[in-house]
Amino acid sequence: MNYQTFQPHPDLASLVNCYWILEVPAENDSQKQRIIPDGCIEMAFILGDDIKRFTSEDEFILQPRSMVLGQITEPFYIQPTGYVNTFAIRFYPYGFANFVTIPIKSLADKETPIELLFGEKTTKALEQKIIQAADTSQRIEIIESFLLAKLNDKTTIDNIVKTTIDALLLTKGSASINTILKEDLSKRRQLERKFTKQIGISPKQLGKVIRLQSALKMLLNKKTENLTNIAYESEYYDQAHFIKDFKEFTGINPKEFLDNENMTLSSLFYK
CATH class of the missing domain: 2.60.120.10 (Jelly Rolls)
Structure with a gap:
């Protein structure tokens, strides 16, 4: 391969x-x-x-x-x-x-x-x-x-979207949208509309995916095999929250993921 x-x-x-x-x-x-x-x-x-x-x-x-x-x-x-x-x-x-x-x-x-x-x-x-x-x-x-x-011309990325994505990437998906927007609800509605148009998913969904990416990399690179530690390092509320999100996006739990031959390709992309 x-x-x-x-x-x-x-x-x-x-x-x-x-x-x-x-x-x-x-x-x-x-x-x-x-x-x-x-x-x-x-x-x-x-x-x-x-x-x-x-x-x-x-x-x-x-x-x-x-x-x-x-x-x-x-x-x-x-x-x-x-x-x-x-x-x-x-x-x-x-x-x-x-x-x-x-x-x-x-x-x-x-x-x-x-x-x-x-x-x-x-x-x-x-x-x-x-x-x-x-x-x-x-x-x-x-x-x-x-x-x-x-x-054609140099593209200027919409600032409110880019700022939100940069904050999500910087915090590995753990920053809340309200914190990023400093509780300005009118901006949140605007952000939701712009995300749907430019990204295709909501800012909350993207934050969950980015946070899971961080946890997956830790799991695959064997930095720790303790799920509680991974949940803590990835800023999940607790291990149960981590496992719930993990199953939502992968369809299986973390321990099954490591031993599943159907995950070879996904594992390769995340390492």
């Missing part, structure tokens, strides 16, 4: 978290992998064999070859049909809204073909360039040219 991340051009660094690639040899009995929320929106190009995304225990769809995966609010399963070769762009929560005109909320919990966002002609040309690129470095150049062209 080959998973690597790459940093974006400085002009895109406020919007794009990273580029990543994943290559996995074909296996005869590949396991389903549970994908869990991470608070980000991703654009992905499937360069290998098709990937199934399960809509129920036994039913599935094939993910589009080029797609945008919106905000995830609940876990789902994917399964490769053969060789995995994916190139993807991971946007910050507020990043992708700067490149499209449709409401970000409409992208949540599903894969949207890129051609529905940027048009068939533009998408076909981009796909061919990505497929024919000699290596990852060239693919990054191609996608950065595409994204920079979409921006």
Whole structure:
């Protein structure tokens, strides 16, 4: 398995978290992998064999070859049909809204073909360039040219949204929205509207995802295996609160997560 991340051009660094690639040899009995929320929106190009995304225990769809995966609010399963070769762009929560005109909320919990966002002609040309690129470095150049062209002018990220996200990231999701906004309820209503439009989920949901990310990294990096300590370090009210949020976003409890072969891919992304 080959998973690597790459940093974006400085002009895109406020919007794009990273580029990543994943290559996995074909296996005869590949396991389903549970994908869990991470608070980000991703654009992905499937360069290998098709990937199934399960809509129920036994039913599935094939993910589009080029797609945008919106905000995830609940876990789902994917399964490769053969060789995995994916190139993807991971946007910050507020990043992708700067490149499209449709409401970000409409992208949540599903894969949207890129051609529905940027048009068939533009998408076909981009796909061919990505497929024919000699290596990852060239693919990054191609996608950065595409994204920079979409921006046209330097984008100013809406201040109230960015300030809130920065505070959530700085406090690992533990800061309350009222504290960030200094109890100004009119600002809170404004923030809720802007979050729905630009991020696709509420500020409270994003805070929960960011806090869970912090706890997951501690768990996966074996900084401590004591769940009470993890709950305390991640500023949960208590262990029960931590386990409740963990199960909400992953579908299983923390100890099951560590030993679950369906979590290999999610574990890789979080380490």
